[in-house]
Amino acid sequence: MLIRRAAADDWPRIWPFWHRIVAAAETYAWDPETTEEAARELWMNPAKRVYIAEDENGGVVGSAYLTPNYGGPAAHVANAGFMVDPDRTGRGIGRALAEHVVAEARAHGYRAMVFNAVVETNPAVGLWTSLGFTILGTVPEAFEHPRHGRVGLHIMYRALD
Secondary structure, three states, rough: OOEEEOOOHHHHHHHHHHHHHHHHHHOOOOOOOOOOHHHHHOOOOOOEEEEEEEEEOEEEEEEEEEEEEEHHOOEEEEEEEEEOOHHOOOOOHHHHHHHHHHHHHHOOOOEEEEEEEEOOOHHHHHHHOOOOEEEEEEEEEEEEEEOOOOEEEEEEEEEEE
């Protein structure tokens, strides 16, 4: 698998799984009816460093972004988002993207990383904790999950130095 910086013309290969994941309303606190244009602005925003994971045939199987979580004196704290094609889960793509983005965050001078809204039922919580993230707190019943009802949103953190 190759992980590289995304180019603008990669978006049409990200959008199908991005849309599927957000429309499922199980793991992201974004409007399930987000249009493609709005999604592109969210994910491919020039303030973000966007990456894609390609399989051996050049197909895009996942994507991630890295961006400052805060500005000014707190701009050394990163935020990131990750999506793996639901048809490709369980193959280590998420872990590879996460390890890549953590390394990129360090290389770009970030000293910590925070995730602001990790749905507590998201299987990725196990991945994040295995990579050294801790749950700082949980906003109870903050997310309307289509199968589990109201569930919490974790705030997760990891120092990078």
